[in-house]
Amino acid sequence: MEKFKFKIGDFILVILIIGLSIFFFLNKFSKEKKHEKKYLIIESPYEKLRYKIIPQNKKIKIKGRLGYSTILVTSNYVKMIDSPCPNKLCIKQGKIFKSGESIICVPNQIIVKIVSEKSLSMQTQEVDVICR
Amino acid sequence: MSLIEKIKSLPNKQKLYYFAFLIGFGVVLNLGETFIPKPLPFLRIGLAKISLLIVVYAFSFWYVFIFPVLRCFISNFLTGTILTPLFLWSLAGSLGSAIVMFIISHSFLNRYFSIYGTSIIGALTNNIIQWSLIVVIFNFYYYTMLPIILILSIITGCLIAYITNYISIRYEKYM
Numbered sequence: 001m002e003k004f005k006f007k008i009g010d011f012i013l014v015i016l017i018i019g020l021s022i023f024f025f026l027n028k029f030s031k032e033k034k035h036e037k038k039y040l041i042i043e044s045p046y047e048k049l050r051y052k053i054i055p056q057n058k059k060i061k062i063k064g065r066l067g068y069s070t071i072l073v074t075s076n077y078v079k080m081i082d083s084p085c086p087n088k089l090c091i092k093q094g095k096i097f098k099s100g101e102s103i104i105c106v107p108n109q110i111i112v113k114i115v116s117e118k119s120l121s122m123q124t125q126e127v128d129v130i131c132r
Numbered sequence: 133m134s135l136i137e138k139i140k141s142l143p144n145k146q147k148l149y150y151f152a153f154l155i156g157f158g159v160v161l162n163l164g165e166t167f168i169p170k171p172l173p174f175l176r177i178g179l180a181k182i183s184l185l186i187v188v189y190a191f192s193f194w195y196v197f198i199f200p201v202l203r204c205f206i207s208n209f210l211t212g213t214i215l216t217p218l219f220l221w222s223l224a225g226s227l228g229s230a231i232v233m234f235i236i237s238h239s240f241l242n243r244y245f246s247i248y249g250t251s252i253i254g255a256l257t258n259n260i261i262q263w264s265l266i267v268v269i270f271n272f273y274y275y276t277m278l279p280i281i282l283i284l285s286i287i288t289g290c291l292i293a294y295i296t297n298y299i300s301i302r303y304e305k306y307m
Contacts, residue, residue: 009244017286021279
């Protein structure tokens with residue numbers, strides 16, 4: 001019975017493929033944070049605000065159905081600080097960082113969301129009506 | 133001499149019997165693979181590649197070209213899935229990988245790639261052809277799957293090559 005021999009191409013192939021897969025893996029996760037511009041959209045029944053490139057350290061007061069809510073916007077995250085709703089669930093939702101995440105205050109009817117540049121054009125066409 | 137080399141040295145008429153046997157073997161393996169659960173669609177352990185490896189090393193080009201066509205037709209005919217996407221994906225992937233494996237095994241590259249290398253490349257081309265068909269036809273950018281596809285193809289390629297090597301060495305006495 002002859003012995004089986006591995007040849008050099010096998011090892012090169014395996015190393016190449018593992019390197020390629022690591023490259024794709026890393027590339028996928030770093031794309032989101034740096035390259036895409038993020039927009040911040042704050043909607044309420046009275047006004048709709050849209051901010052380009054999230055500004056730094058700003059407090060925004062927005063008028064909802066029950067009163068004024070304050071939203072803290074920093075360069076890293078967005079957070080709801082104060083809101084006149086009874087349960088304060090929107091404050092407990094915490095911070096949002098990436099595009100696609102959102103903070104919603106249901107009694108006050110306020111939506112705060114971070115969208116990417118790509119989905120922004122799609123958004124303005126299909127803005128949902130806020131249920132009343 | 134291993135099984136593969138023994139088949140290769142037969143005259144053409146006797147080779148044909150082994151070719152038919154290998155097609156049947158491939159069909160049975162394809163059917164038996166439906167029992168193995170697949171978490172990811174269209175990515176399976178290509179058990180039928182065992183017979184494809186033997187054919188690629190032991191037969192000439194037209195045999196290698198016809199083999200996946202016949203195998204896909206028969207196995208999909210038996211499960212009633214002809215003209216579904218599964219059949220087309222499977223046919224495209226098998227054909228592409230058979231041609232690539234034939235090129236590697238019958239050219240100067242044979243010195244650099246052993247049976248493990250051809251099997252890994254075959255699994256890789258199979259998965260990449262199927263992945264690109266999904267992206268092109270459904271327009272659904274599936275890029276997260278790429279690292280999984282690459283690593284899975286290495287694992288299944290090694291597995292198939294190991295099984296083929298074992299069969300080829302151990303069962304040569306029964307020829």
